[in-house]
Amino acid sequence: MASVRLENLKCSFSGVPQAVDDVSLELFSGELFCLLGPSGCGKSTLLRLIGGYLAPEAGRVWIGDADVTAQPPELRNTGMVFQNYALFPHLNALENVAFGLKVKGVRKSERIAKAEEMLDWVGLTADERRRRPSQLSGGQQQRVALARALAFGPNLLMLDEPFANLDRLLRERLREELKQVQRRSQTTTILVTHDREEALALGDRIGVMHRGRLLQVGSPEEVYRSPASSTVADFLGHRNLFEITKVEPDRIEAAGAILPKPSGAIVPRDHLLLWPNQLKLHRERGTERFEGTVTQSQFAGTHLVLTVTLRSGATLEAWRELGQDSLASGDTVWVEIPAAAVSVVKQADE
Amino acid sequence: MSKRQRLTPWFWAAPSLILLLGLLLWPALQLIRLSLCEGGGGQSGFGIGGSFYKPGTWTLAVYGGLGADRYFWDILGFTVWLGLVVTLVCILLAYPTAHFIWQLPGKRKAVALGAVIVTKLSSLLVTIYGLKLILGDYGPVNQFLQWTGLTHRPLMLHDSAAGVVIGETLLVIPYTILLLWAGLERVDRTLLAAARGLGAGPLRAFTNVTLPLSLPALATATLVSLIWALGAFISPYLLGSPQEITLAVDVQRQMFENLNWPRGAAEGVGMLVTISILATLYAIPHRWLIQHSGVKEGLA
Numbered sequence: 001m002a003s004v005r006l007e008n009l010k011c012s013f014s015g016v017p018q019a020v021d022d023v024s025l026e027l028f029s030g031e032l033f034c035l036l037g038p039s040g041c042g043k044s045t046l047l048r049l050i051g052g053y054l055a056p057e058a059g060r061v062w063i064g065d066a067d068v069t070a071q072p073p074e075l076r077n078t079g080m081v082f083q084n085y086a087l088f089p090h091l092n093a094l095e096n097v098a099f100g101l102k103v104k105g106v107r108k109s110e111r112i113a114k115a116e117e118m119l120d121w122v123g124l125t126a127d128e129r130r131r132r133p134s135q136l137s138g139g140q141q142q143r144v145a146l147a148r149a150l151a152f153g154p155n156l157l158m159l160d161e162p163f164a165n166l167d168r169l170l171r172e173r174l175r176e177e178l179k180q181v182q183r184r185s186q187t188t189t190i191l192v193t194h195d196r197e198e199a200l201a202l203g204d205r206i207g208v209m210h211r212g213r214l215l216q217v218g219s220p221e222e223v224y225r226s227p228a229s230s231t232v233a234d235f236l237g238h239r240n241l242f243e244i245t246k247v248e249p250d251r252i253e254a255a256g257a258i259l260p261k262p263s264g265a266i267v268p269r270d271h272l273l274l275w276p277n278q279l280k281l282h283r284e285r286g287t288e289r290f291e292g293t294v295t296q297s298q299f300a301g302t303h304l305v306l307t308v309t310l311r312s313g314a315t316l317e318a319w320r321e322l323g324q325d326s327l328a329s330g331d332t333v334w335v336e337i338p339a340a341a342v343s344v345v346k347q348a349d350e
Numbered sequence: 351m352s353k354r355q356r357l358t359p360w361f362w363a364a365p366s367l368i369l370l371l372g373l374l375l376w377p378a379l380q381l382i383r384l385s386l387c388e389g390g391g392g393q394s395g396f397g398i399g400g401s402f403y404k405p406g407t408w409t410l411a412v413y414g415g416l417g418a419d420r421y422f423w424d425i426l427g428f429t430v431w432l433g434l435v436v437t438l439v440c441i442l443l444a445y446p447t448a449h450f451i452w453q454l455p456g457k458r459k460a461v462a463l464g465a466v467i468v469t470k471l472s473s474l475l476v477t478i479y480g481l482k483l484i485l486g487d488y489g490p491v492n493q494f495l496q497w498t499g500l501t502h503r504p505l506m507l508h509d510s511a512a513g514v515v516i517g518e519t520l521l522v523i524p525y526t527i528l529l530l531w532a533g534l535e536r537v538d539r540t541l542l543a544a545a546r547g548l549g550a551g552p553l554r555a556f557t558n559v560t561l562p563l564s565l566p567a568l569a570t571a572t573l574v575s576l577i578w579a580l581g582a583f584i585s586p587y588l589l590g591s592p593q594e595i596t597l598a599v600d601v602q603r604q605m606f607e608n609l610n611w612p613r614g615a616a617e618g619v620g621m622l623v624t625i626s627i628l629a630t631l632y633a634i635p636h637r638w639l640i641q642h643s644g645v646k647e648g649l650a
Contacts, residue, residue, distance in 0.1 A: 051547055052546075052547075053543050053546070053547070072546065072551075073543070073546040073547045074546050074547070074548075074549050074550055074551050076547075077549070078547060079547070079548075080543075080544065080547045082540050082543070082544060084538075084540060086538065086540040086541050086543070086544040087544075088541060088544070088545075088559060089541075089563070090562045090563060099545070099548050099550075099558075100548035100549050103545075103548055103549040103550045103554055103558075104549055148548070149547075152548065152549060
């Protein structure tokens with residue numbers, strides 16, 4: 001199975017000068033790579049560059065050992081699941097799935113058999129296979145689109161926000177199904193999403209994109225635990241991100257709190273990332289504790305999410321297990337910040 | 351639903367319904383009545399101011415006369431031939447044009463559509479007289495053909511069937527283009543990208559996706575062009591020789607040159623019947639086209 005290599009891809013439109021700005025990326029054989037970024041960050045554009053639907057201004061696209069930069073989509077052998085699925089309305093589900101094989105000149109009996117097999121994989125009933133897309137639900141259409149993109153044995157599977165139009169429950173179920181189908185077909189896959197949970201849950205590796213640039217690539221845990229920059233941390237939903245205002249040999253100051261200096265090189269404007277599950281809240285004053293007020297308390301199933309506003313005005317989020325003595329809005333607390341709760345994030349890259 | 355709610359749509363439709371009934375249905379009934387009068391030229395009391403028919407003169411004589419008249423059948427034959435040929439030419443030329451316009455980016459598309467519509471802004475007469483000059487013996491087309499050496503004497507592009515077909519095509523094709531374009535505009539371009547991604551080259555993507563999805567528009571455009579072309583008047587009148595006469599031209603001739611109103615009216619009815627028959631016959635492939643395309647909603 002082929003891997004994919006992107007070398008310094010650049011692409012711009014009128015109005016979007018750097019839609020994709022010097023992106024290099026390598027996909028490993030058989031992996032599921034999630035490209036995460038806010039809308040308009042260029043992630044869909046990047047997919048279209050890989051698929052050949054757009055031509056880059058500069059850079060190269062390699063699929064396997066072939067430089068496909070100049071090739072049209074039909075020669076790249078990539079399967080794409082479009083955000084709106086783009087199923088052919090005049091063909092039924094089975095014919096949709098068989099389309100890629102038909103175009104390749106596969107005999108009818110053979111391509112029908114293959115299409116049936118793919119629809120077995122995605123779990124569409126015999127009755128549903130004879131229906132046209134307009135008669136299928138969103139989830140069924142999504143499955144057909146996935147089956148169609150895989151049926152002709154592509155070197156690369158691309159999914160553009162495949163779950164964006166589905167409700168949450170269905171999204172989570174289809175997510176698992178996608179992962180299974182992807183494992184089974186062992187097709188190198190790149191999935192584009194703006195949903196960080198989706199990317200973290202699905203990806204073997206993820207890449208975070210922002211304003212046309214690929215900011216960080218790594219395993220979900222790596223990227224989540226050690227964001228390369230505050231932009232990445234911010235996009236991954238880390239709330240407790242504070243700019244470091246002062247660096248002394250053994251102390252640092254951030255969010256109005258003086259803390260012991262973590263190991264490693266730190267410069268002002270780097271950010272402090274506090275893990276909400278590691279912060280300790282006390283009702284009593286103590287050394288190395290910072291006074292604050294609980295301003296919000298939200299139930300999150302296994303824990304409470306408390307918002308605490310410190311004396312300095314900084315707001316931070318702290319998780320508290322259920323069953324501990326309850327804290328309510330308005331209560332005064334003293335926050336303890338153990339060393340384990342502290343990570344340092346390099347300054348924003350802009 | 352209350353009575354008031356039920357009546358509201360009728361209220362808003364009333365002006366156009368009255369217009370249709372008053373200006374189309376009523377004259378059509380008049381036409382039929384007129385065709386059932388005694389024929390025979392200007393002497394029989396027809397004319398402005400006088401009554402259009404004599405009471406108690408119901409007769410099918412005019413129709414009998416028509417049926418026996420070779421001249422009438424020749425005209426009818428030419429009318430149908432012209433309608434079919436012009437429709438075919440229009441569709442063949444308009445589809446690539448509409449497809450081309452569909453592919454254009456925003457601003458250029460507006461310009462192209464404007465160019466199609468502009469041809470409809472001048473009077474029919476001006477358009478056809480202009481065409482007469484262009485197609486004339488010493489017009490630019492013939493001059494060019496002779497200059498290139500393709501022909502040695504002027505082609506009879508006017509006062510001939512060729513001229514009539516060219517003229518009528520010029521009048522009908524803007525409608526064909528606009529209808530086809532509107533239909534293509536409803537085809538989701540992502541589908542073409544999807545087809546390409548699945549391995550179809552541009553041609554396969556066209557034949558397997560664009561074409562089937564534009565069949566409803568193709569069907570509608572064909573029908574509209576056919577109806578327009580069957581009613582051809584100005585181009586055969588100005589660009590045809592005495593052999594290229596359509597029913598519409600002959601109706602005018604019978605009414606205002608021969609002052610044979612019943613005969614003119616009967617030919618008018620014949621035209622109506624011909625168009626109805628062809629349109630009905632066409633409904634069969636039309637329905638097939640629409641079903642085959644799988645695009646259920648809407649005609650265009």
